[in-house]
Amino acid sequence: MPFRLIEKFIETLSPATMARLARRTPPSVIRRMAAKHFRQTVRWAAARSPFYQRAFAARGLDPAKIRTPADLGDFYTTPDDLVANAEDFICAPPSIVFESSGTTGRNKRVYYSNDELHSIGVSSAVGLAMLGITAEDRIANAFDFNIWIPGMVAHYGCMATGAFSLAFGKVDPIEVYRRLEQYKFTVILGEPTWLIRLTELAEQHGARPLRFLVGSAEEMPPDAVRWMENVWKPARVVMSYGSVEIGGAIGFQPCLQIDGYHMDNVDYLTEILEPDADGYGEIVFTTLGRRVMPLLRYRTRDVARLISEPCPCGSNFPCMSKIRGRRDELIVASGGNLYPLMFQNILEPLPELTHDWQVVFKLEGVREIMEIHVESTNGATADALDPRLRSQITDQYPDLMKNLALGIFQMRLFVHRPGELRVGRKLKRLVDLRFAHADRAALAPGLSDIRS
Ligand SMILES: [Zn+2]
Structure with missing residues (x-):
């Protein structure tokens, strides 16, 4: 069956079924799909985006001949490009924009369509399903609903899971703590420092059993994980790795076996730029499905390494290490x-x-x-x-x-x-x-x- 028909069929499935299917899909099939989507994304971007047209012309690159990231030579998209030229990336009418938190005055802008936001929600829901979160769970979403993305993305993810949820935003943790019993939440989403504060409240005033605490947007201190899991027994604390530019999450923790992340290589093609002797280098990704603002070889500034050994949990999704730091740090x-x-x-x-x-x-x-x-x-x-x-x-x-x-x-x-x-x-x-x-x-x- 051609990939297009398979993809149409997959879109009709529930996130839980997609998660089961994704776990069993042979890596070679995922690689072939990613290669096809990479070529399509390059051609789409080159035909419509003034930024990519200029970049390709300057390097004498023929988009029709680009088959792999290496064929793009020394071309990379940088955060500075998104600060200076975000609107020159746009290939189709956007419905929504997200801005990053910036320290330099002007922010990075990333545009999405309604369909893309929905797709990111479905991908997030598949990731949550791989963790073990089901439609029976009750989710408190305390990610920030600021101009940057995590609250909104998590909200679309919650909606796609079919679970009951409350979109708190980054409120005072006491507000979520007070409603734990009322809504019988089993899952709490929030930034690590926020989850730590919530856990301090629970340690002082009593905890309810939870199933999951899911963090993102900054690193979780490792000793905090053990302490939080003890307070919220039998909860598991898991993390994902994403950003405004990534949209959803490139990395997530569906198993206990890795001290890093499994990678979403359906939606992103990931490379490591200039790896050192231990394999650590800058994470670079290409979006494989986005049509409003496709990002080709986007430099994240985050440093990590890819793990070549298969994970003992049996998942076919490859692994990456935790983020070792920012390249600029x-x-x-x-x-x-x-x-x-x-x-x-x-x-x-x-x-x-x-x-x-x-x-x-x-x-x-x-x-x-x-x-x-x-x-x-x-x-x-x-x-x-x-x-x-x-x-x-x-x-x-x-x-x-x-x-x-x-x-x-x-x-x-x-x-x-x-x-x-x-x-x-x-x-x-x-x-x-x-x-x-x-x-x-x-x-x-x-x-x-x-x-x-
Ligand atoms: Zn695993």
Whole structure:
């Protein structure tokens, strides 16, 4: 049967049936479908989008001859292109626009049609079904309904599951907590820091048994998962990886066996740009179904690696690691190539610290200073914490400790009160003030002494 007929048939199925079918679809079939959709997307975009027409003409690329991402040579779409030229990507009339949270003034804009939003909802529902969420579940959707996308996408996903839901938006967690009993919710969706706050309420005032807490939009601290699952027994805490530009989620956690994500390779073709010796590089994706604003080889700035071994859970969807950091948060310092995840691993074993921290790189003369700013819940002093921090570095990153011991750079620890560091939705983890183009705006508000 031709793919087109198979695809028409699949569209008539329920998300639960699609999830079962998708699990059993041989990888070779998914690869062939992705290759076909890639070629169609390139031709569609090249025929209609001024941005792609200019980019292809400048490189002498003939869209009819593009069969694989590699055929596009050095062409990539960047976040800057979406800030400067978003409307030049549009290939068909949009129904809705989403903007990203931006730090540079102008936001990225991504346009979708009503049909595309519906399709994203169905894909999200298939992902939720793979986790084990069914039409019998009752979902509290506390993702943000701001101008950026997660609340709306999750809402379309909830609607497509057939489950009962309440679209809270990112309200005070107490509002959701108060309604747990009334609506008998079994699933709660929200950002990790929001879910952590909700769990604190439940720990203090009593929890109801839940089936799932689903997070997205930022990384979930690993020790928070164990604690949350204990409070909400028998709940599982799972994460997905998506963004305004991705639309839905490229990565999701349908099984317990991976410390990363299974990848949606039906809706996205994913590549890793400039992988290092361990395979870590920037995640680049091409949308395979979108017709309003197709994204070809879009650079996410997020760094992860693809996992080639099949997952023990038996799913045919390939896996990727957790996000190791933002490409623009990689700091090349005297201590080596430093990513946010390294510091998360170093700070995680110290239980009195909150999940908010920031590391600032400065120069004093020519001497490099690495300032680690943390928040302590029990008033611990820097003198008390410093030896334990150093022992974590010695255990986990001996090369970093070696450079520190050699005096190549200095490390200083600063302890703040809880809540002093966080600013807005995301706290930039690594801030580099060593050079003229330093991003001082990214400094946490509690660090005003460095600001001035
Ligand atoms: Zn798996």
